Amino acid sequence: MNNVLTALSVILRTAVEWGVIERVPCVIKLLKTTKNPASFHDFKEFERLVDASRSDLQNYLVVLLGGEAGLRCGEIMALEWTNVDLQKRQLCVAQSEWKGHVTVPKGGRLRYVPLTRRPLRAVIRRRTRRASTTSISSG
Secondary structure (H helix, E strand, O other): OHHHHHHHHHHHHHHHHOOOOOOOOOOOOOOOOOOOOOOOOOHHHHHHHHHHHOOOHHHHHHHHHHHOOOOOHHHHHHOEHHHEEOOOOEEEEOOEEEOOEEEOOOOOOOEEEEOOHHHHHHHHHHHHHOOOOOEOOOO
């Protein structure tokens, strides 16, 4: 419901900006709601997912970057080789992709993420197989 009210509020404010109406005809107050808790795989389920993804290096890398490095889907999609520092064993999460648009990551700041053993090995394997691409997760 809050999404509908937020959209209505934006539409009315835009109509005022565009001169379609003189003023917003009402005050829209959003009600506070409780957020659903985030769901996570337990360790056993995650290891099953890792095992199932091993046959495809790209899928395996995506699973490890999400599950062990904690990257969000859009951050994985926007990750480029220039964001990888193999000497320091870390990634720089500097951008995120959402619906085909590359933007700043959630929170608006870049962050550095250490690469643990499995993601580091997968990144190195991916690097040697796809040296010509700029994106880590594609193609």
